[in-house]
Amino acid sequence: MKILFAADGSKYTKKALAFLVAHEGLASAADELVVLNVQAAFSGRVKSMVGDSSVKAYHLEEAKKVLDPIERFLTRHKVPFRTQWVVGAASAEVVRVAKRENVHMIVMGTHGHGLLGSAVMGSVAQRVVADSDVPVLLVK
Numbered sequence: 001m002k003i004l005f006a007a008d009g010s011k012y013t014k015k016a017l018a019f020l021v022a023h024e025g026l027a028s029a030a031d032e033l034v035v036l037n038v039q040a041a042f043s044g045r046v047k048s049m050v051g052d053s054s055v056k057a058y059h060l061e062e063a064k065k066v067l068d069p070i071e072r073f074l075t076r077h078k079v080p081f082r083t084q085w086v087v088g089a090a091s092a093e094v095v096r097v098a099k100r101e102n103v104h105m106i107v108m109g110t111h112g113h114g115l116l117g118s119a120v121m122g123s124v125a126q127r128v129v130a131d132s133d134v135p136v137l138l139v140k
Contacts, residue, residue: 002032004103005081006094006128009037009066012109016139017070020107021077026137033074033081034101037066038093059087091127098134106136 005020007013020027027033039059046055063085074081086093098106110125129136 001026001105002101002103003027003034004094004098004101004106005033005035005070006090006106006108007035007037007066007070008090008109008124009069010109010111012111012139013066013070014109016107016109016137017073019139021074021079026107027079031080033079034097034103035067035070035074035081035083036094036097037063037083037085038090039063039085039087040090041087059085090124091131094124094128095131098132103134105134106132108136108138110138110140 003020003026005017007017020033039062042055067083067085071081071083084097086097088096094106094108106128108125108128125136125138129138
């Protein structure tokens with residue numbers, strides 16, 4: 001099975017990652033795990049003030065803050081994976097990458113770092129569930 005794991009570095013990302021590793025049927029050596037981090041885009045005004053290279057360096061640095069601990073965790077648990085990061089609207093990018101990668105399932109936490117962290121279910125998770133053509137496993 002090919003799984004897209006959407007990671008934003010929140011405590012719910014950590015819970016979802018632990019759930020994946022604890023359930024061998026989801027993330028075993030026979031499965032393919034794609035770990036995705038989506039960075040929020042800056043406005044054109046910000047890009048013009050600081051420059052494209054500075055914005056790209058910032059996004060890379062922020063993505064590494066999320067992805068590096070996940071890489072160490074998955075390596076320690078001998079789960080094969082690859083990581084990637086993109087810039088854009090989180091829910092749209094998760095769905096877009098899931099289609100591009102032809103995954104069988106999306107796994108993500110129910111909440112993220114957004115302003116609605118205390119809501120019943122985060123707005124990104126809701127949009128992914130609504131827009132995805134593949135099953136979405138949400139971990140609380």
